[in-house]
Amino acid sequence: xxxxxxxxxxxxxxxxxxxxxxxxxxxxxxxxxxxxxxxxxxxxxxxxxxxxxxxxxxxxxxxxxxxxxxxxxxxxxxxxxxxxxxxxxxxxxxxxxxxxxxxxxxxxxxxxxxxxxxxxxxxxxxxxxxxxxxxxxxxxxxxxxxxxxxxxxxxxxxxxxxxxxxxxxxxxxxxxxxxxxxxxxxxxxxxxxxxxxxxxxxxxxxxxxxxxxxxxxxxxxxxxxxxxxxxxxxxxxxxxxxxxxxxxxxxxxxxxxxxxxxxxxxx
Amino acid sequence: xxxxxxxxxxxxxxxxxxxxxxxxxxxxxxxxxxxxxxxxxxxxxxxxxxxxxxxxxxxxxxxxxxxxxxxxxxxxxxxxxxxxxxxxxxxxxxxxxxxxxxxxxxxxxxxxxxxxxxxxxxxxxxxxxxxxxxxxxxxxxxxxxxxxxxxxxxxxxxxxxxxxxxxxxxxxxxxxxxxxxxxxxxxxxxxxxxxx
Numbered sequence: 001x002x003x004x005x006x007x008x009x010x011x012x013x014x015x016x017x018x019x020x021x022x023x024x025x026x027x028x029x030x031x032x033x034x035x036x037x038x039x040x041x042x043x044x045x046x047x048x049x050x051x052x053x054x055x056x057x058x059x060x061x062x063x064x065x066x067x068x069x070x071x072x073x074x075x076x077x078x079x080x081x082x083x084x085x086x087x088x089x090x091x092x093x094x095x096x097x098x099x100x101x102x103x104x105x106x107x108x109x110x111x112x113x114x115x116x117x118x119x120x121x122x123x124x125x126x127x128x129x130x131x132x133x134x135x136x137x138x139x140x141x142x143x144x145x146x147x148x149x150x151x152x153x154x155x156x157x158x159x160x161x162x163x164x165x166x167x168x169x170x171x172x173x174x175x176x177x178x179x180x181x182x183x184x185x186x187x188x189x190x191x192x193x194x195x196x197x198x199x200x201x202x203x204x205x206x207x208x209x210x211x212x213x214x215x216x217x218x219x220x221x222x223x224x225x226x227x228x229x230x231x232x233x234x235x236x237x238x239x240x241x242x243x244x245x246x247x248x249x250x251x252x253x254x255x256x257x258x259x260x261x262x263x264x265x266x267x
Numbered sequence: 268x269x270x271x272x273x274x275x276x277x278x279x280x281x282x283x284x285x286x287x288x289x290x291x292x293x294x295x296x297x298x299x300x301x302x303x304x305x306x307x308x309x310x311x312x313x314x315x316x317x318x319x320x321x322x323x324x325x326x327x328x329x330x331x332x333x334x335x336x337x338x339x340x341x342x343x344x345x346x347x348x349x350x351x352x353x354x355x356x357x358x359x360x361x362x363x364x365x366x367x368x369x370x371x372x373x374x375x376x377x378x379x380x381x382x383x384x385x386x387x388x389x390x391x392x393x394x395x396x397x398x399x400x401x402x403x404x405x406x407x408x409x410x411x412x413x414x415x416x417x418x419x420x421x422x423x424x425x426x427x428x429x430x431x432x433x434x435x436x437x438x439x440x441x442x443x444x445x446x447x448x449x450x451x452x453x454x455x456x457x458x459x460x461x462x463x
Contacts, residue, residue: 024451024452024455026444026445026448029448029451063400066397066400066401066404067404067451067454067455067458068423069330069401070401070404070405070407070408070458071404071408071419071420071423071424071454072287072423072424073326073330073401073405074405074408074409075408075419075420075423075424076287076292076326076329076424077322077326077405078409079289079292079424080296080322080325080326081322083292083293083296083297084296084300084318084322086293086297087296087297087300087301088297
């Protein structure tokens with residue numbers, strides 16, 4: 001009937017003892033408090049320590065301490081929830097130790113700022129076509145880098161580099177993909193615009209030409225536009241005009257206008 | 268001397284934590300949260316996860332400071348310790364089967380440090396019993412009536428003196444002493460009665 005005194009028995013017996021225990025007195029409670037905060041006289045202390053030699057007494061003292069710890073812990077827990085509400089909304093800019101997958105707005109803003117500043121600088125140098133190029137050229141904004149699964153990982157990983165303005169790294173990563181899928185219009189397009197953004201119009205042209213081979217491509221309009229820009233940068237004005245006309249996009253039309261009336265005044 | 272001074276400030280910090288100094292605890296809590304949030308958000312967690320894991324870690328740090336199990340070695344040791352514990356806890360959660368079931372683990376988790384000391388995982392029966400009692404008592408305290416809860420919090424957490432509490436409640440110091448004991452008794456009974 002009471003035969004079960006093995007492993008579980010220890011705890012059950014303990015509970016039973018604690019429940020029946022009428023030894024939890026105000027005096028004991030205060031003795032534990034005073035012992036723990038060191039406010040006992042040496043004599044009291046020695047006497048208390050002697051009592052602790054009794055296993056049952058010690059268990060009771062430990063249990064009181066456990067109760068005190070529970071109170072403090074729970075009180076702290078509840079206070080943490082209050083603290084949490086007071087965490088400032090504007091998170092400090094932390095330099096992150098883990099991989100940055102998403103571009104922060106500030107980085108884009110800084111990159112844009114640099115591009116604009118350099119653009120203004122270039123406007124005062126170079127040939128008229130070069131001027132026009134620098135005045136109009138904005139790198140393609142790229143694709144949103146969503147956390148996507150495995151195979152397109154390299155592509156989006158390079159996209160992050162591209163958006164950060166690290167065109168060389170982006171190009172080297174996309175080049176590897178282009179070897180596997182040379183006819184992929186997306187990769188060809190971004191390789192083209194990345195080379196162009198990296199000021200290498202000669203390398204950009206073949207990739208953009210490949211892109212426009214696919215007349216179904218969603219990048220067709222933009223590919224014609226950037227191809228036009230690449231020609232413009234290379235001082236191949238006639239070919240540039242041809243591409244801008246094919247593109248028909250708003251940006252292309254603006255450029256055509258500038259090329260037709262503006263350039264004459266440049267010269 | 269700079270170094271010594273900084274260690275010194277860590278020791279002051281530890282003393283303040285031991286005394287449950289609310290201003291210091293709050294400062295420590297709010298100043299270190301975002302590092303953990305960033306870690307959790309970047310590793311498949313939500314803001315809710317971040318808050319839970321951070322609070323658990325904070326309590327663990329507080330306990331270790333209380334028991335003198337933490338000795339600072341440099342001027343930001345405690346802050347680093349807090350981060351490390353929170354990180355370990357989050358890694359434990361990520362590796363747990365229940366979490367894996369609900370979320371697809373991304374490849375980058377494999378890269379993370381696996382040699383994390385997960386102390387306390389091999390609990391013996393005695394410790395398990397203690398842990399359970401502690402949890403039950405915390406739960407009981409959570410649901411304790413407001414007058415008792417406030418009194419016990421003021422005395423045991425905020426370390427207010429019986430005198431202070433008596434003044435505040437406009438009763439005799441001795442009545443506070445009696446009330447405190449009654450509340451403790453009630454709490455212990457509640458905790459023992461719970462069958463969780």
